[in-house]
Amino acid sequence: MNLKKWGTLGLATTVILGSLLIGGHLSGASEKKIYIHDDQLRQELVRAASYDPETGEKIVIEDELPTAKQLETVESFSFWEASSIDGIQYAKNMKYLVFGASTSEEGKQVAVDFRPLGKLTNLEMLQCYSYWTEDETTYSVQDISYVKNLTKLTSLDFYHFPVLDLTPVSNLNELIWFDTNTGVPVEIDSVAVSGTEKKVVMEHPVKYSVQFNDGDKSATGTARNENEEYSADISVQMDGNKLTIENIPAEATYIELELQATSKDYYSREQMAEKHFRANTTVKVPLFWY
The missing domain is CATH 2.60.40.1220 (Immunoglobulin-like)
Structure with a gap:
């Protein structure tokens, strides 16, 4: 009888501890601090994530280190002149995105790796601008294979974007607007x-x-x-x-x-x-x- 009682208590304790551990793991993931390398992108994302979507009240994000949960509240976003877009993938509930990849700041590297966009699988509209600069990187042919993951897209634009392989767009069955030009x-x-x-x-x-x-x-x-x-x-x-x-x-x-x-x-x-x-x-x- 005592053995049975202790066995039951042990099982209950295991279930409770397991639940706490799982909950703590999930909570820890959402509270993970995200460092965004590019200054311009970091400032704009922090600004966008600084408001409670339910109350509209301003949230203080210390040291420009938003949590993954805070970035998930961003649904509409635009930014310009980033040397890297790494970090934007954490805003996984984003629906509308407009960005310019090049920069007018002398000596600043331009963004060339756009693979993080492929993680934004809730996007419905994406507009990409890549104005030509003196940096030869902006003349490089771009790989847009990441868009094949964005199956909710209804509108897609590539302006002044050097793209020669458009086949990844074939996977976007919801698309009703697609416009691209190389510019030069x-x-x-x-x-x-x-x-x-x-x-x-x-x-x-x-x-x-x-x-x-x-x-x-x-x-x-x-x-x-x-x-x-x-x-x-x-x-x-x-x-x-x-x-x-x-x-x-x-x-x-x-x-x-x-x-x-x-x-x-x-x-x-x-x-x-x-x-x-x-x-x-x-x-x-x-x-x-x-």
């Missing part, structure tokens, strides 16, 4: 040109998402000389994923391609269409003559 030419690998044929056959440099499958695609080209001056308009024929460029003048050192794609039911925002998908890409193709 993105340089790709050089292509060889025969001095006799003055012709190039190359693969289309942009990989489109499924949203453009039944839409319209076009390609135009301009030849430019070593001084980046206009040389001539050239013929660009598109056959599936193949581009054929002919009548390239001998003085041309590179070709500037304007590549456009729109969805079948494309309309402007002002026309309030049900869906809008557009991609404008400018590519610089250096020429190697032989």
